[in-house]
Amino acid sequence: MKKQSLLVLAIAATLGLVACGQGDDAKKAAEAAKEATQAAGEKVSEATDAAKEKVSEAADAAKEKVSEAADVAQEKVSEAADAAVEKGQEVAQATIDKANELIQQVKDYIAENRIDLAETVMEQLRALRDSLPQGLQDEIAKLEAMLSGEPPAAAPAPTGN
Numbered sequence: 001m002k003k004q005s006l007l008v009l010a011i012a013a014t015l016g017l018v019a020c021g022q023g024d025d026a027k028k029a030a031e032a033a034k035e036a037t038q039a040a041g042e043k044v045s046e047a048t049d050a051a052k053e054k055v056s057e058a059a060d061a062a063k064e065k066v067s068e069a070a071d072v073a074q075e076k077v078s079e080a081a082d083a084a085v086e087k088g089q090e091v092a093q094a095t096i097d098k099a100n101e102l103i104q105q106v107k108d109y110i111a112e113n114r115i116d117l118a119e120t121v122m123e124q125l126r127a128l129r130d131s132l133p134q135g136l137q138d139e140i141a142k143l144e145a146m147l148s149g150e151p152p153a154a155a156p157a158p159t160g161n
Helices: 002-019 024-111 115-131 134-148
Strands: none
Touching: 024 115, 024 134, 115 134
């Protein structure tokens, strides 16, 4: 800003000298002012170019940092998702193992003719039924039929293809 003010003053002074007709001195002053103006313009251009380059470098550095942060975040999310899947599988397997244990207990109680205890264990199985694979759900249904005195459901007849 100061350079521009000085430049304007220099030009104004040169024009004033030229207008007053100072002759060769005025021409020399005008020429000097012109050269000063060109030099100042070049300095401003150089400063602008340097500033543009620094801004570009800063933008590139920022892009790199953001990219690195995104990579780290993606890795953390992936690790968390893998851990959640693993934990879910462990919980599902634990539920299946518990259901198998309870099914065996019901069978043992039925064999011992301890129907009241078998019914108590069946309540636990009924609570788990919807979270179990179809095969275990079918086995629970068979046990319920046995406890209620109904004959077990027959398997569907094979088709003659």
